[in-house]
Amino acid sequence: MALSILLWIIIAFLAIIVIMFVFYYNRFVVLGNRIDNSLAQIDVQLKKRADLVPNLISSIKGYVKHEKGVITEVTNARKAMLSGKTLPERAKAGSELQTALKSIFALAENYPQLRANENFLQLQQELSAIEDKIAYTRQFYNDSILSYNNSVESFPGVMFAKIYGKTEKPSLEIAPEERAVPKVDF
Amino acid sequence: MTERLSFHEEIQKNKLKSIFLIVIIFIFFIGLGYIIAKVMDTSYFFLIMIIAIIFSLGYVLLSYYNSDKIALLSVNAKPASQTEHRALFHAVESMSLASGLPMPKVYIMNSEQINAFASGRDPQHAVICVTTGMLNKLNKQELEGVIAHEMSHIANYDIRFMTLTAVLVGMVSIIAQLFLRNIWIAKSDGDNKKGNAILLIIALVAAILAPLAVKLISLAISRKREFTADATGVKFVRSPTGLKSALQKIRDEHVSRQDLQRYPKAVAPLFIGDPYKKKFQDVFSTHPDVNERIRRLSQM
Numbered sequence: 001m002a003l004s005i006l007l008w009i010i011i012a013f014l015a016i017i018v019i020m021f022v023f024y025y026n027r028f029v030v031l032g033n034r035i036d037n038s039l040a041q042i043d044v045q046l047k048k049r050a051d052l053v054p055n056l057i058s059s060i061k062g063y064v065k066h067e068k069g070v071i072t073e074v075t076n077a078r079k080a081m082l083s084g085k086t087l088p089e090r091a092k093a094g095s096e097l098q099t100a101l102k103s104i105f106a107l108a109e110n111y112p113q114l115r116a117n118e119n120f121l122q123l124q125q126e127l128s129a130i131e132d133k134i135a136y137t138r139q140f141y142n143d144s145i146l147s148y149n150n151s152v153e154s155f156p157g158v159m160f161a162k163i164y165g166k167t168e169k170p171s172l173e174i175a176p177e178e179r180a181v182p183k184v185d186f
Numbered sequence: 187m188t189e190r191l192s193f194h195e196e197i198q199k200n201k202l203k204s205i206f207l208i209v210i211i212f213i214f215f216i217g218l219g220y221i222i223a224k225v226m227d228t229s230y231f232f233l234i235m236i237i238a239i240i241f242s243l244g245y246v247l248l249s250y251y252n253s254d255k256i257a258l259l260s261v262n263a264k265p266a267s268q269t270e271h272r273a274l275f276h277a278v279e280s281m282s283l284a285s286g287l288p289m290p291k292v293y294i295m296n297s298e299q300i301n302a303f304a305s306g307r308d309p310q311h312a313v314i315c316v317t318t319g320m321l322n323k324l325n326k327q328e329l330e331g332v333i334a335h336e337m338s339h340i341a342n343y344d345i346r347f348m349t350l351t352a353v354l355v356g357m358v359s360i361i362a363q364l365f366l367r368n369i370w371i372a373k374s375d376g377d378n379k380k381g382n383a384i385l386l387i388i389a390l391v392a393a394i395l396a397p398l399a400v401k402l403i404s405l406a407i408s409r410k411r412e413f414t415a416d417a418t419g420v421k422f423v424r425s426p427t428g429l430k431s432a433l434q435k436i437r438d439e440h441v442s443r444q445d446l447q448r449y450p451k452a453v454a455p456l457f458i459g460d461p462y463k464k465k466f467q468d469v470f471s472t473h474p475d476v477n478e479r480i481r482r483l484s485q486m
Contacts, residue, residue, distance in 0.1 A: 122272075126272075129276040133276075133283050
């Protein structure tokens, strides 16, 4: 009688251990995937921004003839972004591209006709929305890193992390994007 | 993110409540079938019971998979257009990125007041519906604040339980009211004494049930749930300013009597702001006091 109770306790104990192994394995996988996914999302937005640049340039070319410098700056930043090998590289070029784009938008203030151009305004809004989205995705990336690292470092996760060979993930240095302040003048 | 994981308990609770609700409604319909079978000829008892079981099973399954569509249909919402409603799509996409949830489907309903709701059975099948008034009256920041609030309802699985309650209990209250009306018809013909007595009992039960059903709906969207969604929403945007100013606009706007008719009673609790603009709080209030929500947001 006592033996069978003991047996049951051992079985229950083993079952709990197995469940914990499965739980932590899945947890690390889910949290790890979340990080990868958020990085992929940043890339998607950077790509979208780069895709809009040629349209923007062709929409302003007719208006700003004497400001070649700014346009070359934008084109170069875009090239650098597209040729970037790693995400931090691309993100860095991407934020430079955004700065260059900002100087184009500042320039546009001097061209009333351009400011009245439907196509230009639309591109401006799209680009500022992309800026927001990159900022939000970065935020989610940082949160994901934090929750992954928390689960790897805190007890009892730390034991399973050792067994599965999971270590703390370093946070990538991704160039920050300022979230656009809503414009009031149009 | 770490905080979102602690919402795990909240999500489990919502899932459990949904199952509980479905079981209750299922039992309700079978019980109804049983009473009808008793009143009618007893030789058909088994046939009627089988029909009742099939009906309630079908009804519950249909509601589970289509509650979002029923909610959208009841307010006559149309899918938003990618080209026409750019600002709205930007706001929803931003919030889906900030929360790490899949992009929900976006709908628009015709109404002059600022309002919005989220629905669906899980984050993979979620919808967000906003009013035309909201698109016209809110700026980008406020729009993001409101969408973040709705996104939190999706993240916490509020939508499943809230919409199921609205659809399932809403239907029960309609049936209850039908019975209430039948009590007069039953009185006028005196042939079937036994049937009358039972109908009378059903009618009495229905009379108690109808207000209870409304109460259930309002309980489903407890005040706590709205406060939680406000707080989670702020975490997504990292600033309470947008939602706060949107709630202030919701509080201060005046809407025509006509506009109120666009909001069926059963789905009204799903919305971010009380569509009927009730000024005072009581036990039947479907929404928490707006001023209290604004006050809490100011402290964040």
